Amino acid sequence: MPTPPDFVPASQCEILFSEQQIAERVTAIGEEISADYKDQSIVLVGVLKGAAIFLADLARSIDVDNTFDFVAVSSYGKEKTSSGAVKLIKDLDVPIEGKHVIVVEDILDTGLTLSYLRKLLLQHKPASLKIATCLDKPERRLVPIEADYVGFKIPNHFVIGYGMDYAEKYRNVRDIRLYPEIPTGH
Numbered sequence: 001m002p003t004p005p006d007f008v009p010a011s012q013c014e015i016l017f018s019e020q021q022i023a024e025r026v027t028a029i030g031e032e033i034s035a036d037y038k039d040q041s042i043v044l045v046g047v048l049k050g051a052a053i054f055l056a057d058l059a060r061s062i063d064v065d066n067t068f069d070f071v072a073v074s075s076y077g078k079e080k081t082s083s084g085a086v087k088l089i090k091d092l093d094v095p096i097e098g099k100h101v102i103v104v105e106d107i108l109d110t111g112l113t114l115s116y117l118r119k120l121l122l123q124h125k126p127a128s129l130k131i132a133t134c135l136d137k138p139e140r141r142l143v144p145i146e147a148d149y150v151g152f153k154i155p156n157h158f159v160i161g162y163g164m165d166y167a168e169k170y171r172n173v174r175d176i177r178l179y180p181e182i183p184t185g186h
């Protein structure tokens with residue numbers, strides 16, 4: 001039996017971005033998206049579970065017609081490798097053919113998840129496909145992929161809060177905090 005990780009209380013983790021800083025950035029991205037898609041409608045596709053909170057805030061900052069859907073992915077095995085071994089565990093509920101799609105992710109890290117998803121979603125023939133990510137860790141990239149909308153670029157540090165977890169905990173933390181010990185594989 002694996003031993004459960006020792007959790008550090010969120011209050012002891014240093015704040016990287018406060019609730020207010022996050023709200024300001026999300027509002028700005030929402031305005032950018034509203035301008036880019038003026039008079040069009042879009043489908044926001046959130047990647048569960050990490051992007052749920054970012055998507056909820058982003059959707060409410062957008063004033064063009066939008067609907068949302070969710071997909072879920074998991075990586076094969078414990079460690080992510082450059083083989084791109086990612087699998088879909090929850091598919092779209094609604095067809096996206098001919099629709100303008102924005103994939104909404106919590107963190108663009110190695111890029112394996114989003115490059116897999118992009119390839120998969122493009123097979124559904126959307127009218128366009130863009131990526132919005134709350135955080136981007138460019139130093140960690142294993143495959144070349146960039147987001148069209150980025151909340152904040154951050155260095156290689158493990159973070160929690162605002163939907164982002166460590167072993168499923170801390171997703172409800174309102175701000176984005178630095179986790180003091182970087183979990184294995186990150």
Ligand code: IMP
Pocket residue numbers: 050080105106107108109110111112113114157158159160164165166186
């Ligand atoms: P990747 O770009 O395929 O490596 O995967 C990105 C996913 O890894 C994100 O959607 C998160 O679920 C997870 N992830 C990467 N870095 C962190 C972090 O610092 N905190 C929490 N989850 C992370």
